[in-house]
Amino acid sequence: MKRKIISGLLAGLMAMSLFTGCGSAANTTTASEGGSDTGAKAEASTSDPITISFWCNFTGSDGDVLREIVDKYNSTNTDNIKVEIDIMDYGTLQSKLPTAISTGTGPSFILAGVELIKQYKENDMIEPIDDFWDVTGIDKSNYNANVLEKSYFDGTQYGVPMQYNLQYLYYNKDLFAAAGLDPEAPPTTMEELEKDAIACTDEANGIYGLGLPVNYGNYVEYLWANGGDVVSVDGKENFLNSDANIKTLTWIQNMINEGVSPKALDAGEADTMFQAGRLAMYTSGPWNINGLNQLGVNYGITAIPAGTDGAFSPEGGCSWMLTKGADEATKQAAYKFMAYWISDDILKEWSNRNGFPVWANSVLKDSEIQANEILADVSAASTIGRDYHLTLDCGSQIDADVMQPMMEKILSGEDVKASVTEASAKLDEVLGL
Secondary structure (H helix, E strand, O other): OOOOOOOOHHHHHHHHOOOOOOOOOOOOOEOOOOOOOHHHHHHHOOOOOEEEEEEEOOOOHHHHHHHHHHHHHHHHOOOOEEEEEEEOOHHHHHHHHHHHHHHOOOOOEEEEEHHHHHHHHHOOOEOOOOOHHHHHOOOHHHEOHHHHHHHEEOOEEOOEEEEEEOOEEEEEHHHHHHOOOOOOOOOOEHHHHHHHHHHHOEHHHOEEOOOOOOOOOOOHHHHHHOOOOOEOOOOOOEOOOOHHHHHHHHHHHHHHHOOOOOOOOOHHHHHHHHHOOOEOEEEEOHHHHHHHHHHOOOEEEEOOOEEOOEOOEEOEEEEEEEEOOOOHHHHHHHHHHHHHHOOHHHHHHHHHHHOOOOOEHHHHOOHHHHHOHHHHHHHHHHHOEEOOOOOOOOHHHHHHHHHHHHHHHHHOOOOHHHHHHHHHHHHHHHHOO
16 A cells, blocks of 8 residues: 655654654555545445554453454455554553654554543654544544543544543452441542551451552542642643642541551552452552453442542543555555444443443443443443543653652652652743743
8 A cells, every 4th residue: 555655754753762652654554455435445445455553562361352353344345455463562652653653554433542542742753633423423522521532632532442441449349348347338439448448458368458569550539539630631730739739648648547448458458458358449440441340340330439529530541543645545455443432232242241331322332331330330430530630741751750759758658748749840940841
C-alpha cells in the first residue's frame, strides 16, 4: 500500500523517545492501492480484498480475547477485510513505532491508551477521524459522553474508544460479614471506609481492613474527594501543597497508624492478600475481576467513597487510532473494524469476558449484563471519572518522581507536611515552573 511520507515526523521522534505509552504508525498491506476518490474506494472495499493491521501491547489474557474477536471478525465480515494483530510489550512497541512510521512499515491503525492521543497528535503520528460517526452511520449518542471525549484533542476526534476504566473499591463480603458488617452495604463515604476498615482488621489473625500500598501511585481520588488536587489539567499549576491535601494525607497516615493496613505493603502483595481473603478492602482497576472470579472469592465492587467534595476516580482507557498517512481504502476498512468493535455484541463480549465497565446505553439495557452483579456494579461505579494528567507528557514522571516518593514517606510515618512540601518542590521541577 502506498504510504505518505510524514512531514515533520523525524523531528517528532526525538520527543517520542521520552514517551511511556503506546504508539501508532503506518499502514501495511492491501490488494487495492490507495487513490483519491472516496466513493470509489468505499465501493472497491466491498469487492477487493484488503488487509489492515494494528499494534497493541495487550500481552495478558485480555490479548487472547482480543485475538479471538479479531479472528471472528475476519471469518464473518462480508467486506473482504482481514485484520492482522501484532501484540508486543510496551517498551518494544514504543521503540519500534517511530521508525515504523517514518519508513511506512508500521500498522494501519493502533490500539493505545487515551493518554497518548495528545502526544501522537503533536508528533504528527495519527489522523483526525472526525467523520467516523457520519461515515459509519453509528448513533454517537448511544455511548457515554465522558468516554467519547477522551478520544478528542483540541476539539478534534482522533480515536474511537475501545474500553474505559477507573479505579474501584473492592471489598470481601465474607470478611464484612465476619466483622458484623452488612456485606451488601459497602462504604460510600471516607468516614465509613475508615470505620469499616477498623472493624474488619484482626491483626492477630493476619486480617487487615484496607490495603494502602506504598507503590499504588497517587491516591489522588482521596485528595479530590476532599477538595484537593495535584496539578491542573494543562500542567501549568501545582496544587499539591495545600491544607486540604495535608488533611487528607494525614487521614491516610492515621489509618496506617491504626493498623488497618500492613506497613510497607506492595501493590502486588495487596492483590495476593485480597485474593487470599486476608484483606477486606482495597483499590484497583477492573483487570482483577477475572482472577477473583476464577478463585471464587466472595467479593463486591463499588465506587470510590466520597469525601466532603464528592466522589472521584482517575480515569483511563484505550482507543483505536488511525495512523498518519492512511489512504482512503485503509481508512474505510479501519472504520468498519472500529464500528464492529463498538457494536453491542462485541462490547458485551469484551465486558463479560474481561470485566471492563459497559459504556454503551444499549448494552447497559441488556438483560445478561444487568444480571451480572459485578459487571453492573463496576459499570455503575464508572460515573465518577476525572482526568488526572491524562494529557500531560510528564504524567508518568509526576507519579514516579513526586507522588510515589511522597506516599512512601507518609505511609512510613514521616511528617506529612514536610513530605508534601518536599514533593511540591519536586513537582515544580517536573512541571518546569
